[in-house]
Amino acid sequence: MSATTAETQLLEINLGPQHPSTHGVFRMIATLDGETIVKLKPVMGYLHRNHEQIGEGITYVASFPFTDRLDYFNAMSNNFGLALAIEKLGGIQASERGEYVRVIMAELTRLVNHVAVTGFLLNDMGAFGTPLLYAFRERERILDLFEAASGSRMMCNYVRPGGVREDVPVQWLERAREIVNNFPIFLDEFETLLTENEIIQQRAKHVGVLPKTLAVNASITGPMARASGVNYDIRKVDGYSIYPKFAFKVPLGSVGDVYDRYYVRILEMRESVKILQQALKDIPGGPAISPKGQAISKAPRTFKPPKGEAYGRVESPKGELGFYLVSDGSSQPYRYHIRAPSFINLTVLEDMCLGQKVADAIIILGSIDIVLGEVDR
């Protein structure tokens, strides 16, 4: 039998649901021809916790601790999104200092998320440990800041409609300034380790390309869309909170491959540092929460927004995180829905994986940056 007539069979394999490379309980059913992926079916829902339904049975403020558990890397941005939606719904003004603290927290969260995801991505590529631990060392410093301000490292439950739950402690801003000012040193170090590394370039360039048109059509947001060259950043296009006050750029990639997604995140961190430095410089005094917000967080059941609907969105580190609330005039939302960036960004997984090798599927998934808590909710 000559090689041309050899019969080959397609092979179907399961990646996950319990597999370190899938970042949680997520399953990919891949059909392989040799080592090439010809079909890939994502299976999700293993971590479904009924978040939206729970949110409809409790008061608006009581949903905050649950949003921490959506994307558990970015509790602060999740809180921020819900707070914006409630503010829109109830017509609440945030205090000036509260806005600054929230933006500082959200940007610190972006640093935390991006260092962690880069570390994990490198882990997936086979660089076990080293980049991940360097990343986590830096993440740890920022988590200490979160603990000092909110009382918890990851489940912060800190942002409230109208500001933040309590003001940052004394000396906190100084500590934050020091960490933020030292962050570029770490980034330089990290880039020395990774950006120019030939092995990484070979491994990640032109792998899992997401074309610009597909990114737009599939409503991909966040660093993934920007790596494909889509200039879309909610901080710029929506200008929520006090972001219009800060000067920062939106880094864009050109090819839309895994390497671009890695590099866009590094550049984003540099921009975040710029925002943080400006915010930490200009932060005004005054109360950290407006009187109305204070009243709501002290007595959540008294907050009964007028009938209507509101959509609050933030540029979370993973993309557009939106909270959609419908009020029927009672103290509990009538409808509570979340637009989760991880979930929507995951929809193009198959398109990116087709024709690639099975080992590439792992790093493509890693470069999407998903957290299953948010995918399944």
Next chain:
Amino acid sequence: MVGRGVLKGMWLVLREFLSTYPLGRMVLRVTGQPAGNRLVTVQYPDEKQQHAERFRYFPFLVYDQTPDNLRCVACKICEQECPPQCIHIVGPAKDEQGRPLKVHGRTYPVEFDIDTSICMSCRICVDVCPFDAIEMDNQYEMSSTERFGEMAFNKEKLLKSNEYFQQIKPTEASVVDQRLEAKKPKPAPTQPPTPPSAA
């Protein structure tokens, strides 16, 4: 040159490695290299990390002086507001005629349980309590082999003194103490003040 990036990265890792040891740090200093980061691992149980004052882990009930003088009046607001519904209160205590019993001029709960296997340490109960009766603890070493028995905290286990609160969270406790002091009914003045409208 191909491989330059890899070598640069390896040199960085070596530098980090050297800087974790005293001898290596000396080598770096002598050769004029920038020092890397020190070792950051904390050898938990032998050494423990200092946690922030606001660090929160499960609520407790505060009492003043004696355990029967607890601040909680069994108003059940926290029970209602707790997002995962892990607080269970029976009370306030009543006598046979159905009148609320009072200790130190306050009603009190007959039972107050928190199922810490459900509690997520979110601090909402502390935020909503109008009497500053419940506060967050910071004891985190409480692993248990049982799902129910030890993890369900009853009133006796939850009660902790105000001194303890002052000790673990000095800043927060002093704010609370000031607030309570301001709330205290003032001893009746000897001369009743004339109401402003009477003029």
